[in-house]
Amino acid sequence: MARRSAAPAAGSAAGGGRREQAAATAAALKAAAVRVFDERGYLNTKITDITAAAGRSAGSFYNHFTGKEALLETLLADMLTASDERVDREHPYDHDLSDRDVLRWHVAGFWEAFRDNKPVFVAVTQAAMVDEHFGARLADLMSPDQGAIRRHLELLADKGFALPGEPAAVAVALTGMWFQFTYRQLVGGFLGGVPELSDEAAIDLLTEFSWRGLIGGQHRTARPEGA
Incomplete structure (x- = not known):
């Protein structure tokens, strides 16, 4: 009888999904920062401007950047x-x-x-x-x-x-x-x-x-x- 491949552990799949989501959030924040810096200038930009442009929460920002x-x-x-x-x-x-x-x-x-x-x-x-x-x-x-x-x-x-x-x-x-x-x-x-x-x-x-x-x-x- 052919041996079945072991199913991926639920925790591993969930961890991979979280990493992908985190990477997507970081990429969205960086892309939004580039747009906002271009529109308003670096000195006039607030973190909330970046998170709003990225469609992310302020809390998510601090998960990635200090x-x-x-x-x-x-x-x-x-x-x-x-x-x-x-x-x-x-x-x-x-x-x-x-x-x-x-x-x-x-x-x-x-x-x-x-x-x-x-x-x-x-x-x-x-x-x-x-x-x-x-x-x-x-x-x-x-x-x-x-x-x-x-x-x-x-x-x-x-x-x-x-x-x-x-x-x-x-x-x-x-x-x-x-x-x-x-x-x-x-x-x-x-x-x-x-x-x-x-x-x-x-x-x-x-x-x-x-x-x-x-x-x-x-x-x-x-x-x-x-x-």
């Missing part, structure tokens, strides 16, 4: 994980920034990451105004791009191009300019009177501006042997 700051940390971690996966998948580390197309790839990646995660970028920027912790997290947010650009600039210098400064400092200046311009175009709030550009036009402008600052009219110069 506060609004913890929720923002989770959103930031999710974004950084997705960004790291993209870079690992698509990013060759021998990029030559003297090639406009290569430089444009970096600019476009920065622009698209900001555009696709705008509520989180803006929320972290706003939180940094009132919380030193998020000031440090904002620096962390820029660090991967700065590190990648620094390595490429070191390669550029090794190929004989004269950089406007030390690679690490130039990387900070370059990505800082990208952040300020992208923020102004996609969010606003800095200086007025700046024309709004399409994504492609903005990426082209940043690329050309960056390329001229790095390369200008110079050509690669051969290094002396043994240098």
